[in-house]
Amino acid sequence: MKSKRISSSFKLPELTYRVWKVWMRDWDVFKKTWKVNFFPPLLEPIFYLVALGFGLGQFVQSIEGMSYIQFIAPALIAISIMYSSFFECTYGSFVRMYYQKTFDAIISTPISIEEVIAGEMLWGATRSLISSSIVLGVVAAFGLIASPLALFIPLLAFFCGLMFSALAMCFTSLAPNIDFFNYPGFLFITPMFLLSGTFFPLSQLPTAMQTFAKAVLPLTHTVDLSRALLLGNLQTSLIISIAWIAVVTPVFFVLSINLMKKRLVK
Amino acid sequence: MDSEVLIKAENLSKKYDGYLAVDGINFEVFKGECCGFLGPNGAGKTTTIRMIHCFLPVASGKLTVAGMSVSEEPREIKNMIGVAPQEENLDPDFTVMHNLLVYARYFDIPKAQALKRSGELLKFFQLEEKGNVIIDQLSTGMKRRLILARALINEPQILLLDEPTTGLDPQARHMIWDKIRSLRKQGVTIILTTHYMDEAAELCDRTLIMDHGKIIEEGTPVELIKKHIGEEVLEVNYNDQTMKMLQNAFPDARLEVLSDRIRVFSNQPHGVFENFLHKFPTSDASIRSANLEDVFLKLTGRQLRE
Numbered sequence: 001m002k003s004k005r006i007s008s009s010f011k012l013p014e015l016t017y018r019v020w021k022v023w024m025r026d027w028d029v030f031k032k033t034w035k036v037n038f039f040p041p042l043l044e045p046i047f048y049l050v051a052l053g054f055g056l057g058q059f060v061q062s063i064e065g066m067s068y069i070q071f072i073a074p075a076l077i078a079i080s081i082m083y084s085s086f087f088e089c090t091y092g093s094f095v096r097m098y099y100q101k102t103f104d105a106i107i108s109t110p111i112s113i114e115e116v117i118a119g120e121m122l123w124g125a126t127r128s129l130i131s132s133s134i135v136l137g138v139v140a141a142f143g144l145i146a147s148p149l150a151l152f153i154p155l156l157a158f159f160c161g162l163m164f165s166a167l168a169m170c171f172t173s174l175a176p177n178i179d180f181f182n183y184p185g186f187l188f189i190t191p192m193f194l195l196s197g198t199f200f201p202l203s204q205l206p207t208a209m210q211t212f213a214k215a216v217l218p219l220t221h222t223v224d225l226s227r228a229l230l231l232g233n234l235q236t237s238l239i240i241s242i243a244w245i246a247v248v249t250p251v252f253f254v255l256s257i258n259l260m261k262k263r264l265v266k
Numbered sequence: 267m268d269s270e271v272l273i274k275a276e277n278l279s280k281k282y283d284g285y286l287a288v289d290g291i292n293f294e295v296f297k298g299e300c301c302g303f304l305g306p307n308g309a310g311k312t313t314t315i316r317m318i319h320c321f322l323p324v325a326s327g328k329l330t331v332a333g334m335s336v337s338e339e340p341r342e343i344k345n346m347i348g349v350a351p352q353e354e355n356l357d358p359d360f361t362v363m364h365n366l367l368v369y370a371r372y373f374d375i376p377k378a379q380a381l382k383r384s385g386e387l388l389k390f391f392q393l394e395e396k397g398n399v400i401i402d403q404l405s406t407g408m409k410r411r412l413i414l415a416r417a418l419i420n421e422p423q424i425l426l427l428d429e430p431t432t433g434l435d436p437q438a439r440h441m442i443w444d445k446i447r448s449l450r451k452q453g454v455t456i457i458l459t460t461h462y463m464d465e466a467a468e469l470c471d472r473t474l475i476m477d478h479g480k481i482i483e484e485g486t487p488v489e490l491i492k493k494h495i496g497e498e499v500l501e502v503n504y505n506d507q508t509m510k511m512l513q514n515a516f517p518d519a520r521l522e523v524l525s526d527r528i529r530v531f532s533n534q535p536h537g538v539f540e541n542f543l544h545k546f547p548t549s550d551a552s553i554r555s556a557n558l559e560d561v562f563l564k565l566t567g568r569q570l571r572e
Binding site for chain 1: 340354369
């Protein structure tokens with residue numbers, strides 16, 4: 001019984017090109033409201049770079065040969081990747097599923113529920129790509145890009161965005177109401193925001209916490225890769241981060257689809 | 267009437283959380299007819315509709331649409347069905363026109379064709395001036411009409427209408443009835459659920475009455491009225507003396523007392539009640555035609571369903 005439940009949670013979904021029709025619906029809405037969507041990722045990194053980089057940075061010695069502002073710039077990109085997809089696939093998807101009944105309307109057409117959920121996650125990944133590209137532009141304007149490898153940031157954003165979307169969608173599948181998202185917000189997202197090698201090097205943490213951050217927190221790997229691309233500092237240890245993301249993303253992608261199906265198809 | 271079977275249910279059941287919502291029902295829907303599912307709240311009407319358009323999986327039994335099984339070919343079936351659900355689920359992020367265009371895209375309808383079709387549908391439902399209006403600004407009646415327009419975007423052979431006029435004013439109801447009749451004339455097979463017996467009598471070729479997950483009666487509205495009630499109903503104000511008199515005059519009749527009024531249901535031919543009132547004139551008496559509501563209440567009782 002238990003093994004059956006586990007295998008049904010990881011059943012591979014049947015997906016067709018129709019996934020993109022769901023993606024296009026969300027893209028259409030985004031285009032209509034682009035002004036509201038455009039300014040937060042533009043202004044927020046400016047505030048951080050000014051307050052933390054110029055302000056706090058005056059009191060911080062160089063980290064691994066970098067100025068403080070240089071150290072936090074790639075983290076701001078990684079954080080925007082995390083925030084935009086995570087919030088899109090928690091609050092955004094929940095509103096469409098629960099309040100607007102948009103999913104119900106879509107599955108009355110030839111599109112399946114699996115395709116709706118997959119389309120939502122691809123859209124979440126796209127949100128990450130858009131936001132982090134804007135942040136990348138801000139970072140570039142501050143003169144904080146040291147390598148042309150930074151052009152790979154949008155690619156990184158899409159894949160890491162897909163990972164955060166998949167994790168978010170698992171929470172959405174379990175959420176009894178919209179207030180529930182406060183829990184993953186302050187138990188998962190906020191600790192990651194502060195403890196994933198974002199505003200100080202991971203090596204400052206006790207060993208046990210370092211291990212925890214590398215084993216469990218997806219943002220740690222996102223920050224590592226973002227920093228490597230911005231500085232052009234590719235090391236073999238990054239393979240672990242890539243592998244971590246490459247394993248976690250498909251597992252949670254499939255799991256979230258099955259969990260959502262279980263929630264919605266009675 | 268053309269009697270090609272389009273939808274067929276055999277021993278169809280559906281259970282949620284231990285509650286049997288649909289309990290082994292059998293029915294057929296014929297091509298081109300308007301078939302009504304009537305029943306109190308919780309009777310299983312919406313569940314049945316949702317199984318037809320593959321929204322809910324069938325728990326046991328067999329359900330086919332145009333010969334295809336709902337569990338095996340949901341995409342093909344959904345492609346030929348238009349659904350107007352009970353709760354409003356229009357996309358609030360878009361305008362009226364954009365709602366139709368996005369919905370057309372879900373059906374793989376090419377853009378040019380979608381534009382043409384959407385324009386025609388807005389015209390048909392008298393919404394052509396509302397194309398650029400956001401959903402929030404529509405009245406309830408306009409939202410209902412837009413839901414119907416959306417259900418027709420894929421030129422469906424089958425139209426499922428779950429309580430299409432609930433909460434509407436009489437003007438809006440009559441307009442929707444008019445549109446449903448005209449679709450029926452165009453050859454669309456229509457299944458509708460409703461609580462309004464006048465709506466069912468007005469629109470349906472055939473009605474199925476459901477209660478507690480079962481189909482308890484089936485037939486044309488006229489047949490059902492004739493079979494269960496007769497032609498006319500006599501209503502008189504209640505007092506003990508009148509009650510006795512009526513019991514003597516119509517020994518085979520069913521007498522029902524509700525809100526101080528006696529209703530006499532008796533399979534009397536036309537004119538018998540009138541003769542009775544000639545002999546015993548009462549100012550508060552009235553004779554009216556029997557209707558589907560009488561049948562419905564007789565079969566499903568007067569107890570409230572929550």
